[in-house]
Amino acid sequence: MRDCEVIIQKALKEGRSSMLANEAQQICSLHHIPTPSSHLTSNVHEAVLKANEVGFPVALKIVSPQILHKSDVGGVILNIRNEHELETQYKKMTADVNKRAPSAKILGISVEKMMPSATEVIVGGIRDNQFGPSIMFGMGGIFTEIYNDVAFRVAPIERIDAWNLIHELKGSRILEGTRGKPAADLDAIINVLLSVSGLITEHDTISQLDLNPVMAYSDGVCAVDTRIIIKKRDGGT
Amino acid sequence: MDLDAFFKPKSVAVIGASRESRKFGHVIFKNFVGSEFEGKTYPVNPKAESIMGFKVYPSLKEIPDEVDLAVIAIPAPMVPNAVDECLSKKVKAAVIISGGFKEASGKGEKLEHEIKEKIAGSNLRIIGPNCIGVYDPSSHVDTLFLPTYRLRRPKPGSIAFITQSGAFGSAVLDWASSQDIGISKFISIGNKIDVDEVDLLSYLADDPLTTCITVYVESIDRGRDFFKTETTATEKKPLVILKGGITPEGASAALSHTGSMAGSANIYKGAFEQAGAIQARKVDELFDYARALAYQPTPKTQTDLAIITNGGGFGVISTDEASRLGIKLANFNPETTKTLKENLPEYAIARNPLDLVGDADAERYRMALNAVASDPNVGIIQVIVLPQTSYIESDVVDAITEAQVTYGKPIVVCSIGGDFTRVMAEMLEEEHIPSYETPERAINAINALLTYRKVLEDKEKRKNQTTL
Numbered sequence: 001m002r003d004c005e006v007i008i009q010k011a012l013k014e015g016r017s018s019m020l021a022n023e024a025q026q027i028c029s030l031h032h033i034p035t036p037s038s039h040l041t042s043n044v045h046e047a048v049l050k051a052n053e054v055g056f057p058v059a060l061k062i063v064s065p066q067i068l069h070k071s072d073v074g075g076v077i078l079n080i081r082n083e084h085e086l087e088t089q090y091k092k093m094t095a096d097v098n099k100r101a102p103s104a105k106i107l108g109i110s111v112e113k114m115m116p117s118a119t120e121v122i123v124g125g126i127r128d129n130q131f132g133p134s135i136m137f138g139m140g141g142i143f144t145e146i147y148n149d150v151a152f153r154v155a156p157i158e159r160i161d162a163w164n165l166i167h168e169l170k171g172s173r174i175l176e177g178t179r180g181k182p183a184a185d186l187d188a189i190i191n192v193l194l195s196v197s198g199l200i201t202e203h204d205t206i207s208q209l210d211l212n213p214v215m216a217y218s219d220g221v222c223a224v225d226t227r228i229i230i231k232k233r234d235g236g237t
Numbered sequence: 238m239d240l241d242a243f244f245k246p247k248s249v250a251v252i253g254a255s256r257e258s259r260k261f262g263h264v265i266f267k268n269f270v271g272s273e274f275e276g277k278t279y280p281v282n283p284k285a286e287s288i289m290g291f292k293v294y295p296s297l298k299e300i301p302d303e304v305d306l307a308v309i310a311i312p313a314p315m316v317p318n319a320v321d322e323c324l325s326k327k328v329k330a331a332v333i334i335s336g337g338f339k340e341a342s343g344k345g346e347k348l349e350h351e352i353k354e355k356i357a358g359s360n361l362r363i364i365g366p367n368c369i370g371v372y373d374p375s376s377h378v379d380t381l382f383l384p385t386y387r388l389r390r391p392k393p394g395s396i397a398f399i400t401q402s403g404a405f406g407s408a409v410l411d412w413a414s415s416q417d418i419g420i421s422k423f424i425s426i427g428n429k430i431d432v433d434e435v436d437l438l439s440y441l442a443d444d445p446l447t448t449c450i451t452v453y454v455e456s457i458d459r460g461r462d463f464f465k466t467e468t469t470a471t472e473k474k475p476l477v478i479l480k481g482g483i484t485p486e487g488a489s490a491a492l493s494h495t496g497s498m499a500g501s502a503n504i505y506k507g508a509f510e511q512a513g514a515i516q517a518r519k520v521d522e523l524f525d526y527a528r529a530l531a532y533q534p535t536p537k538t539q540t541d542l543a544i545i546t547n548g549g550g551f552g553v554i555s556t557d558e559a560s561r562l563g564i565k566l567a568n569f570n571p572e573t574t575k576t577l578k579e580n581l582p583e584y585a586i587a588r589n590p591l592d593l594v595g596d597a598d599a600e601r602y603r604m605a606l607n608a609v610a611s612d613p614n615v616g617i618i619q620v621i622v623l624p625q626t627s628y629i630e631s632d633v634v635d636a637i638t639e640a641q642v643t644y645g646k647p648i649v650v651c652s653i654g655g656d657f658t659r660v661m662a663e664m665l666e667e668e669h670i671p672s673y674e675t676p677e678r679a680i681n682a683i684n685a686l687l688t689y690r691k692v693l694e695d696k697e698k699r700k701n702q703t704t705l
Contacts, residue, residue, distance in 0.1 A: 130460025131508050152507030154464050160698050161511055168510065 254280030368427025394419015
């Protein structure tokens with residue numbers, strides 16, 4: 001917990017309101033939330049080296065404190081299958097980002113292992129005006145957008161709350177296995193919910209966080225994209 | 238927290254008691270002196286000398302007695318002064334009926350603020366302003382400014398009702414009275430400058446006269462406290478909440494996906510669910526659920542449903558609704574089936590839903606109820622009585638009541654029709670068997686009982702978890 005706060009405090013001192021992807025992943029790891037293996041690289045040679053280390057296919061993501069919506073500036077490229085593609089895409093991303101966000105300070109490009117697709121879920125944390133630290137669980141993609149298939153709980157939660165939360169969703173039947181699809185690892189999802197509940201309860205410097213999507217495999221889960229919004233602790237309001 | 242002075246005051250002062258019969262202050266004063274209220278009532282009004290033969294006091298301090306409760310019904314700008322008088326008289330509780338505060342203008346908001354500052358740190362507790370206040374049929378405290386010929390008062394009962402909206406509250410009270418539904422305590426909280434839903438929930442959780450609490454709220458100002466109080470209250474008795482209004486607050490801070498979703502009613506729903514409150518989505522559900530929860534026991538380990546009817550169609554619709562809600566229909570024990578076969582006419586079929594057919598009379602209901610209610614595979618029973626046949630007399634009520642008392646399993650009735658149904662429903666209500674006009678409403682009330690059972694079960698699991 002203290003290690004986490006050190007990372008958050010550093011970002012706050014730098015005047016940032018969100019965590020960089022690699023910092024967010026670090027925080028996840030400290031709370032036992034699985035994330036894809038990834039490395040921050042500063043040039044294409046390093047990227048090739050690291051891509052071979054984590055294994056193809058890989059994803060590239062721009063790392064910059066000024067860029068919150070990475071894909072809007074061409075800062076996310078998925079499913080890169082080999083070295084050749086990697087070299088081309090790396091250069092393309094550098095050029096695109098330079099053009100679309102010329103004033104952004106680029107810390108590097110993250111090379112991430114591309115995780116196989118699966119049923120996607122969303123886990124979130126928020127500091128609500130009324131209820132204080134709270135967590136959200138939702139089915140990914142259109143289930144959240146169109147059907148509003150999400151549910152909330154006040155943090156901290158217990159295992160039984162996590163269980164009830166998952167089963168409150170209409171989409172929970174998908175997670176339990178349907179139409180020949182295997183059941184998702186509910187225990188692993190419950191553990192992520194408990195971790196996020198812990199994160200949002202323990203760190204009042206975190207104002208909102210999204211794990212979106214979390215791939216729900218039949219054996220384990222992986223938080224593929226993480227966003228953590230931070231805020232200086234304030235005396236009142 | 239002690240809110241007793243609101244419900245059991247030994248003496249009441251009505252500030253703004255008036256001689257004009259249509260004025261709120263007059264109606265309220267009359268409520269106290271014209272009822273069986275056992276305490277003393279003092280009218281306060283500097284412009285009158287006597288009201289209905291009672292001596293009027295120009296201000297609180299002239300009253301030669303302690304005052305437990307002050308009911309304030311004077312124009313808003315004069316209220317802070319009345320609060321000062323309450324403070325120096327050491328009044329324990331005040332209900333401010335007057336409107337014209339935060340809900341009306343910035344000026345009104347300032348007045349509210351002024352009052353809040355005055356009572357900070359004092360022992361004076363305030364309900365309101367902008368509310369209709371308190372109705373307690375057992376102590377006859379009645380601050381409702383609506384005359385009894387317009388708003389009939391419900392009889393004493395076991396359902397408590399907290400409402401943020403006074404208009405909603407009074408309409409429901411009038412309706413409850415017409416349905417012969419009893420109330421333990423009614424509180425309209427209005428702008429809630431002091432006493433709010435959190436305080437009342439915690440008070441009512443320990444009120445021996447209340448077996449079920451109902452709440453209508455639009456906004457909750459202390460969400461986290463409400464959540465905690467709710468969690469403890471639902472350990473003691475069921476709580477049914479109807480939340481009006483979608484909250485826009487959260488949406489402003491939507492930097493994340495989670496933030497944008499929290500802007501809706503989602504987070505309230507989650508918090509209610511987690512705390513073990515039962516949520517009503519519509520007005521009629523609030524009391525539909527409350528009546529089942531207040532009158533009937535919570536099902537024990539067995540939760541499977543048996544349906545007994547004298548008409549096929551209603552049995553089918555009930556089964557459909559039960560299936561939609563995930564309520565399992567019981568498989569009758571072979572012994573039950575045998576008893577039923579032996580005692581039913583050949584053209585009736587001894588299965589669940591059990592159709593006693595059109596010529597069923599109270600005796601056939603009694604036989605079926607005994608067989609079904611004693612079946613260990615049955616946890617809860619819906620009895621449908623269509624009283625249009627000449628075979629149904631009001632003695633069917635006795636058969637139902639006896640089965641409930643003998644076997645201790647929850648029973649919910651569905652009955653629809655004209656005058657005779659009304660009489661029967663009232664008899665059932667008197668016996669604390671909830672009756673509903675449609676099969677869907679009856680099944681949803683059953684679902685509320687099953688939900689509360691799950692709430693208690695989850696609480697038990699939590700306890701075992703923490704002791705591990």
